[in-house]
Amino acid sequence: MRGGGLHFHFHLWLVFLFALTAASFGLGVENQSVRCIAAERRALLDFKKRLTVVENRLVSWTSEEEECCNWIGVGCDNSTGHVVKLDLDAMFTTGEIGSSLLELKHLSYLDLFSNHFHKIPDFIGSLSELTYLDLSGNSFTGFIPHQLGNLSRLLCLDFSRNSLSSFIPISFDNMPALQRINFEGNNLEGGIPKSLGNICNLKELNLNDNKISGSLGVVIKNLSGCAKDSLEALNLARNRLTEALPDLSILSSLRKLSLSGNQLEGPLPVSNGKMSQLVLLDVSSNSLHDCWNKYMILTAINLENNDLSGIIPNSLGSLQTLESLRLRNTSLYGEIPQSLENCTALKLQDLGDNKLTGIIPPWIGERLNGLNVLRLRSNEFHGNIPSTLCRQQLLQVLDLSLNNISGDIPSCLNNLTAMAHLGSSMALIPLVGITYTVDFIGAIGINFHEHLLVVWKGFEREYGNTLGLLKSIDLSCNKLSGKIPRELASLQGLINLNLSRNMLRGSIIREISQLKSLDSLDLSTNNLSGEIPESMSELSFLSMLDFSNNNLSGKIPSSTQLQSFNATSYSGNPGLCGEPLRKCPGGEPPKMPNNGGNEGDEGLFEPLWFFIGMIIEFLIGFWGIFGSLMINRSWRYKYFQLVSKLTDWIKLTMALMMVKLQRKLRLKE
Ligand SMILES: *[C@@H]1O[C@H](CO)[C@@H](O)[C@H](O)[C@H]1NC(C)=O
Numbered sequence: 001m002r003g004g005g006l007h008f009h010f011h012l013w014l015v016f017l018f019a020l021t022a023a024s025f026g027l028g029v030e031n032q033s034v035r036c037i038a039a040e041r042r043a044l045l046d047f048k049k050r051l052t053v054v055e056n057r058l059v060s061w062t063s064e065e066e067e068c069c070n071w072i073g074v075g076c077d078n079s080t081g082h083v084v085k086l087d088l089d090a091m092f093t094t095g096e097i098g099s100s101l102l103e104l105k106h107l108s109y110l111d112l113f114s115n116h117f118h119k120i121p122d123f124i125g126s127l128s129e130l131t132y133l134d135l136s137g138n139s140f141t142g143f144i145p146h147q148l149g150n151l152s153r154l155l156c157l158d159f160s161r162n163s164l165s166s167f168i169p170i171s172f173d174n175m176p177a178l179q180r181i182n183f184e185g186n187n188l189e190g191g192i193p194k195s196l197g198n199i200c201n202l203k204e205l206n207l208n209d210n211k212i213s214g215s216l217g218v219v220i221k222n223l224s225g226c227a228k229d230s231l232e233a234l235n236l237a238r239n240r241l242t243e244a245l246p247d248l249s250i251l252s253s254l255r256k257l258s259l260s261g262n263q264l265e266g267p268l269p270v271s272n273g274k275m276s277q278l279v280l281l282d283v284s285s286n287s288l289h290d291c292w293n294k295y296m297i298l299t300a301i302n303l304e305n306n307d308l309s310g311i312i313p314n315s316l317g318s319l320q321t322l323e324s325l326r327l328r329n330t331s332l333y334g335e336i337p338q339s340l341e342n343c344t345a346l347k348l349q350d351l352g353d354n355k356l357t358g359i360i361p362p363w364i365g366e367r368l369n370g371l372n373v374l375r376l377r378s379n380e381f382h383g384n385i386p387s388t389l390c391r392q393q394l395l396q397v398l399d400l401s402l403n404n405i406s407g408d409i410p411s412c413l414n415n416l417t418a419m420a421h422l423g424s425s426m427a428l429i430p431l432v433g434i435t436y437t438v439d440f441i442g443a444i445g446i447n448f449h450e451h452l453l454v455v456w457k458g459f460e461r462e463y464g465n466t467l468g469l470l471k472s473i474d475l476s477c478n479k480l481s482g483k484i485p486r487e488l489a490s491l492q493g494l495i496n497l498n499l500s501r502n503m504l505r506g507s508i509i510r511e512i513s514q515l516k517s518l519d520s521l522d523l524s525t526n527n528l529s530g531e532i533p534e535s536m537s538e539l540s541f542l543s544m545l546d547f548s549n550n551n552l553s554g555k556i557p558s559s560t561q562l563q564s565f566n567a568t569s570y571s572g573n574p575g576l577c578g579e580p581l582r583k584c585p586g587g588e589p590p591k592m593p594n595n596g597g598n599e600g601d602e603g604l605f606e607p608l609w610f611f612i613g614m615i616i617e618f619l620i621g622f623w624g625i626f627g628s629l630m631i632n633r634s635w636r637y638k639y640f641q642l643v644s645k646l647t648d649w650i651k652l653t654m655a656l657m658m659v660k661l662q663r664k665l666r667l668k669e
Pocket residue numbers: 031032033
């Protein structure tokens with residue numbers, strides 16, 4: 001009976017695995033009773049012959065398997081049996097796109113996303129039934145064939161992320177159905193053909209990261225055929241557009257607009273107040289002077305790296321849906337207006353690198369309860385850190401450095417719940433930005449990724465995908481006095497802590513060893529005294545340490561990784577001795593390396609468990625998500641975003657782990 005039970009379970013598992021596999025290959029539950037058409041099967045086999053397929057991904061494409069409608073990536077029409085869909089996305093195939101595709105006379109969906117094809121064949125313009133064409137993420141070079149302009153049924157055209165170089169050669173006169181065009185990340189030059197503006201269904205145009213040049217006014221003019229009433233998302237970021245901002249309100253349906261990273265000048269014309277649909281506006285990194293206008297339902301506004309030279313207007317307080325406010329490096333002065341307390345939806349507030357004055361208003365903590373990121377770095381704020389900031393339970397990045405802030409570090413910081421939680425649970429939860437990738441017309445949205453400049457390990461870096469992982473407090477370069485509060489030790493998720501260049505006194509709290517996730521700790525240039533606590537050895541993730549220029553004394557605890565840091569990490573503490581500094585005076589009894597060996601082993605063991613746990617978590621997450629994604633194709637883009645996030649996360653984790661392991665190994669020698 002036992003055996004039978006096992007047997008039964010085994011079968012259940014087989015069924016489960018099969019279902020999983022079937023689901024992941026998109027075969028699903030459909031009844032595929034149609035017989036595929038012999039000529040089309042031959043055409044597919046011929047098409048395959050010209051490909052180099054990795055890992056036998058097209059394993060089902062054989063002459064033995066007659067039902068080509070069941071082949072991986074092939075979809076047929078229910079009633080006629082004609083092949084209507086070819087989806088080879090992420091097959092990493094190389095070779096030639098063979099003209100046998102022309103035999104598939106009813107092909108309406110062709111997706112070659114993320115392969116390694118080099119040449120777009122001219123005959124592609126003859127696949128006249130195509131409604132969906134995705135050639136993104138390949139290695140196409142050279143010109144886009146003008147024959148594409150013959151694909152009059154096309155709804156979606158995606159050429160993004162190739163190395164194409166040319167002007168946009170297509171005439172869109174014969175493509176009235178197009179809704180989405182994505183040419184992101186090529187080397188396209190010149191202007192935008194006027195015929196593009198005559199596509200009356202165009203909802204989304206993405207030309208991010210090309211070399212489009214000319215006056216933005218002319219570009220908008222070229223778009224102002226009937227497309228002006230349909231266009232919902234326009235991304236012209238990182239091109240070479242010049243001159244003053246034109247009246248954009250002519251684009252009456254626009255919801256998302258990015259003009260970031262061009263050479264635009266002057267103010268936003270007042271009539272932009274008419275753009276009542278605008279949700280997201282990114283005009284950062286231009287030479288704009290006055291961008292303050294009323295946009296009623298904005299959720300994200302990015303004006304950074306412009307020269308606004310003024311105060312933050314009160315009217316900003318009317319943007320009650322605002323989630324992301326980025327005003328970094330815009331020459332702003334004056335105080336933070338109280339009206340901002342009405343922006344209760346804010347998740348990210350970056351007012352850094354300006355000349356703002358006054359105190360940090362206590363209402364920031366009281367009213368803006370959803371903040372994930374508060375960055376006020378490099379301004380002229382004075383006064384205390386308001387204790388109301390402790391109410392920010394979602395706060396992950398607090399950067400108040402380079403101001404004139406005085407007083408004590410509030411001891412209620414242990415109330416910052418998000419920082420008190422360990423990293424791994426939060427690791428896959430995107431911080432901000434994801435709310436703007438809402439796909440209002442289907443799978444492919446124009447994504448405006450949230451990013452942030454953070455000083456970590458001594459370098460200012462931009463965090464994009466991994467931003468959600470970062471938990472950081474930077475209070476450096478202020479006039480903070482008093483002791484380091486013990487409560488700080490509760491913030492176990494903290495990865496970066498920088499309290500350097502203040503006037504902190506007292507000793508380094510023993511409890512600091514509880515900050516197990518800490519990767520970078522900078523307490524330099526304060527007035528800290530006493531010994532370095534022995535418990536520091538437990539900070540096994542630490543890869544950057546600076547205790548220099550304090551008044552620390554005694555022996556640097558040995559048998560820990562503390563020895564592996566540069567002597568400069570400890571310099572400027574006249575009373576400090578021991579490796580890596582000078583030897584301690586002979587009189588002092590050598591400290592026992594208490595449990596040194598053991599601790600080392602445990603420390604080495606720990607990442608292994610961490611790693612195993614990570615793999616398990618990854619696999620569970622992967623199957624859960626991957627399975628459902630393959631069934632529901634429209635989730636594809638989110639999936640790839642997720643993968644890149646995961647990859648970033650794994651890279652980050654691995655990097656941290658390697659540093660740690662290397663240090664341990666070095667110490668063992
Ligand atoms: C598939 O459809 C055919 C008729 O079209 C039917 O005879 C057969 O039972 C169906 N199979 C399944 C598994 O539903």
